[in-house]
Amino acid sequence: MIGALRAAFRAAAIIGAAMTASGASGETAYSILNFSQLDGWDRDNHAEALEVFLGTCPDLDDPDWQSLCALAQSQTPAGAKQFFELFFRPVLIEDGADPLFTGYFEPELQGSRYRTDRFRYPVYKMPNEARQTNLWLPRRDILTSGVMDGRGLEIAWVDDPVELFFLQIQGSGRIKMPDGASVRVGYGGANGHPYKSVGAEMVRRGIYKAHQVSAQVIKAWVRRNPMAGHELLMHNPSYVFFREVKKVHPSKGPLGAMNRSVTAMRSIAVDPKYTPLGAPVWVEKDGAEPMRRLMIAQDTGSAIKGAQRADIFFGTGDGAGEAAGRLRDPGRMIVFLPIQRAYAMLPEDF
Template sequence: MRQAIRAAILAGMALAGTMSAADTDTTYRILEFSDLDGWAADDHSAALSVFLETCGDLDEPDWRSLCAVARETEDAKDFFELFFRPVQISDGRDGLFTGYFEPELDGSLTPTPRYRYPIYRMPPEAAETRPWLDRREILSTDVMQDRGLEIAWVDDPVELFFLQVQGSGRIRLADGRHLRVGYGGANGHPYRSIGKELIRRGTFDPHQVSAQVIKNWVRSNPFDGEDLLFHNPSYVFFREVSEVPAERGPLGAMNRSITTMRSIAVDPAYTPLGAPVWIEKAGAEPLHRLMIAQDTGSAIKGAQRADIFFGTGDAAGRRAGEIMDPGRLVVLLPIQRAYALLPESVL
């Protein structure tokens, strides 16, 4: 039966184009599943459940066929081993894993003396003019005032800055309800890391910098801290996300909820969104696990670059902020798609 299903899938697979690499130095190496350290011990059923969250949105015939089989499979490990091949994609840069999370801020639907920092929708002119005003100009002038662009107000401008860095979050209201906001656009200016700026200034050494360290420094140095936040000219606007229940994860780049410790953000120039990705993260807490590429990020660039989703809230934020570890990514691709990436000389 398994052989019959496999033959049917392979017969129906169309090579709907290969991935477009970001540069000509990209190399592809097909591995065996036995080359994946820890593969046999992983919870493949958990990974399959996350794969099913987004595979129905994939357009190519081979992915659609695999998604149909995934919905009927009884053995998740067999499914991945039968229909995929592990492909290590390299662009000459070392592997790097970081973490991200969904912030949860205290807020209000109306401004008060405590809640006085607005979360804004995107004004029409910001979408029409690229780039639009930078962060300093947006926050230091009255360009946003009295226009009804506020979604909610929060009590901490530093947490609001990091909400913009993450791109989505939840607002915890006083009556116990939650309001979820998602990325609604940006002003078109490039993102600049304030952590790197603190290192450049000699304030901290590279190994000392984390999100919590930056937050503490900004709060302890209010005038210099505000100026540091202005170092990043990029400004993110939001939209209310009402279609996702509060208990589920935020929407990723595929417009579906992402899953704690099973979803990653990748560079789609190398890794197709929706693809399973085996990660081998080193560091203080090694992690070898099958993840699903369901998100992207402005700082996530390169074939061996990934951001691990750690969940929602302060605890998740602390864990995510501690991650900056080496390792490797191995993308699981449909069989014919994987072999199509190899040069003819090795076929």
């Protein structure tokens, strides 16, 4: 296996130029690039990326990925850059849509195991009847009909319904208790209704222009207008339930789609239709604060659709949330694939 990889690497070095092939649908294009075509590649901390790659590569089933994972475990930090260059090829995958980078984070809420005058907004586990159907009650009915009352479905109680709403959007977070301990919660299911953006609804109502809307702006407006804000949040019928996560060390990030912790500024959420989970991805994010670094595709998201669409994990807490909320930038992302897999995407008569 390794000999074949080395042979493919030598062939790639001879060919040199980028190669493009249309996908089976005629809409997806694959371009195999050289590492010299990656802006900023030589300046990244490749050892950091290798460490994150090692966190999930043992879970990859395909033989080509398993071989690379075994090799990765024997690499020293100094050899990380050479490892990626020797055994991967950078593949630019395009589906015709404009590239877009956004950010996500792990919220940290204030809460309690018990309801009090301050902590009175419940974080719910998923009821059994919701698991047995693809479409259950909408948000308004879950929160106002009493269907959840007296059933012991509360994981915790928090002090801010707006932060709870955004916790549902993020899908995971931490709840800090009065004694300083934390309860970590992860995605436990949903009611099946499609997500409707409250930001887009604010634009539709003429409250803000599209370029003005962010998570922080939405939160501030809802708090200034509690009654209208409550109704605004009900515009989104989707409702997310949680489960308590007990096996992740507090120093680690939340669990991603691979059921492993994600790492701030090294993990991204992608569309697995185009980008294999566990694959290294070279990110060239433009905008006011350009970013050039190797990240690992370890998560997914309902809003992350397309070959050039990624959500960058910023970390835990308010600071990470503010930075993630500001991010909406163009650029490009290049997926690193095992060499044989990369060349298999090209047409047979290339």
